[in-house]
Amino acid sequence: MFAYTQAVSRIFAIISAFSHVNDVTWAMRCELLRSTLLAMEKPEPPPEAVLLGTALKRSRMSARKAAEKVGMSDGRFRQIINGYQSLGAGQYAPVEGPAETIARMAQVLEVSVGELEQAGRKDAAEELRILSGGSGDTGEPEGQEWIIRELKEVRERMERIEEFLAQQRR
Structure with a gap:
């Protein structure tokens, strides 16, 4: 206020x-x-931030624990996930993580190379490929596990849409 x-x-x-x-x-x-x-509004997070945020929720890991595993401060981790940093006095600046950082975060949160590419971060996808041993592995889960992951993401998106529509009705 x-x-x-x-x-x-x-x-x-x-x-x-x-x-x-x-x-x-x-x-x-x-x-x-x-x-x-x-200038007072929070910037929209970039697609890779949304992807990493969804993966963080899916992992049921705290941001602090995930940041510790990545090897970075939880404050910077949250800035990248949110897509902005607070400048104080109600002002915000957009934040986009470097490719190597995004790749390390993706590795810890089990985000695939393909998902990073779809989010428009081919540079981070390439870094993740290198971190994964350069095997060319796209990081996609084996068997039918990917279907369960996709269904969870669809459910989360539907919940966000329902929340948005409920707010619009008020």
Whole structure:
């Protein structure tokens, strides 16, 4: 709430500072307001962050334990999973992990090379392939286990959609 109040105060101060200038139209003031408010929103996580976040939930491992296994701080681990870091005062910066880090996270969370490629991180997929011994193994589970994994992911997606629709009805 404090960050919101601070942001609104900043917006009014900026608009007031330009109120004496005739060239600044209401449209320009509104655009300034919109861009300031957008800076307060959390960035959407990139596809690989969503993939890793889903894998973390599926693993039933805590972020702290997973970060420990990866060999990184749990704070940085969470930033990569969330796709942003807080700058304070309600401001956020997008975060995208380096290929090697994403690959190490994927290895611990049992994300396959193919899944990373589908998420658009071919660089991280290649790093994961190297970490896996360069065997060319795509990391796909044997037998019918992959079907169970896919069904769990579909169920999780359906739950998120249902939650979203319930919020829209309110």
